[in-house]
Amino acid sequence: MATVKLSRAMSAGAALNYAEGKDRLKETDRIWLRDQGVDAALVAKLSDRAVARGGENVDLNHVRGQMRATRELFGNRGKTQAFRVIQSFGPEDFNAADPAAWQQVNALGVELGRRIAPNHEIAVYTHLDGDGHKLHNHIIINAPNLITGRKYHHQNDFARVAAINDTLACEHGLSVIQHHSQQQERHTLVERKISAKGAYVWKDDLRSRIDSVMQDSRTIDFRAFSAHLSEKGVTVHDRGQNVSYAFLDAQNKQRRVRGPKLGTSYEKEAITHELANRTQAREAQRLSEQEQQRVINAHRATEQRKYQTQSRERTAQQREPNLASATQNFERLANTSGHMEQKARSMGTHYRQLRQRIKTAIKPLAAELQR
Structure with missing residues (x-):
């Protein structure tokens, strides 16, 4: 064993x-x-x-x-x-x-x-x-x-x-x-005899009500424990280090008993300890769920960054042909500008030569007029 x-x-x-x-x-x-x-x-x-x-x-x-x-x-x-x-x-x-x-x-x-x-x-x-x-x-x-x-x-x-x-x-x-x-659970000799005959035992009734409240997921602390027992007709009296329970039994008799008389599971410290363990377990679960949510959020952020990167790459790829076309146009414009500049220089030279020939031609005429 x-x-x-x-x-x-x-x-x-x-x-x-x-x-x-x-x-x-x-x-x-x-x-x-x-x-x-x-x-x-x-x-x-x-x-x-x-x-x-x-x-x-x-x-x-x-x-x-x-x-x-x-x-x-x-x-x-x-x-x-x-x-x-x-x-x-x-x-x-x-x-x-x-x-x-x-x-x-x-x-x-x-x-x-x-x-x-x-x-x-x-x-x-x-x-x-x-x-x-x-x-x-x-x-x-x-x-x-x-x-x-x-x-x-x-x-x-x-x-x-x-x-x-x-x-x-x-x-x-x-x-x-x-x-x-x-x-x-603690049963007196009288209770055991009554239970053996299948008769009603008020302490068992009380234990059953307390057990059902402790099994209720809404029972998260001692205040909720007392409130839910009140809904079942049981009043909890906090006596400092322990508790007592009072209720009207099935035979319409007012009953009152201290927790230790029902058994160790019904004592205040046992109940508060169990509720504290539940709170701790819920907190651990909550933290675990938060961690899972953090992982999900991180994954979503990674996917979002991946999408944004891919979007920028697509935009860049779309811009590349336009950039190449603009470059070609610029090159053509530059070539045209150069040609025009060269043509202008050629015309300037021709103009100067023509002017010189005119001056040369009119010199004799000017001399003749001066006479």
Whole structure:
């Protein structure tokens, strides 16, 4: 059966160092592996506690520096730098002496981390040491979300994480313990007896109304949660750290109960945390849609520039014949002008010669008249 534990890490580096367990695999564990028939050459190569490694959104060779840079980028200077999830598997599901199982368990750890905290940096290290040599993952989740920069909060998130782990186990045909679902709702002995007879249980009625509101896509924050419950006849009283619910049941009796009496899923912190996760998911989707729109706009701008370039090229090609014709006309005009200039010069010479001949001819006549 697959189980989980959650905790926070004030130092992500320390959590990663412990999870990797560099050169810390005990000789007793090597002996155990050899006694179980694991290839001696493979065992000789093992030195770290982590017999398998994997991750999401990280380069495992530079995971410490990468996670630190991400925290600095988003201004993550709080006391909590990362979160740890320990995911354990029983021998009925995986044999710790099977090297193939090491990689399978590690892959399950990566998938669990991805589902718990999407868009986070996640490193997963698989161990086989400890009591009973049960395979287990140390999942280190860096605090900031890579898209929004907001921290993942683990407080009161055990029920959600356990449910995700159970779903993952069922998908892979692994055994599942049943106490997680029992922690979600709290039924008194009287309620169980009444329910067993098929009679009306007002708390189940109330839970059903709350569940339907939480499944409503319009429920985006606690104010909307209260408003939509009011539409279903339920009044939510905010009591600071928790809430109570009041409504008129099917038997026309006024009922009032605090959230913890209904179960952990109906407590204020569990509800606000789930709504915050939805908001974060919507924000990530919105940012993703914006990015897609930016890509579309960039493509449109590229196509527009391409069209404008082609249009200018066509215009230039159309102008080329006109330019050639103008050039030819200019050349003809220049030739004509030159010819006319040459002709004018020739006529000028002829005029001067004619004038000279006239002067020469009239000289004797002028002399005769002077006598």
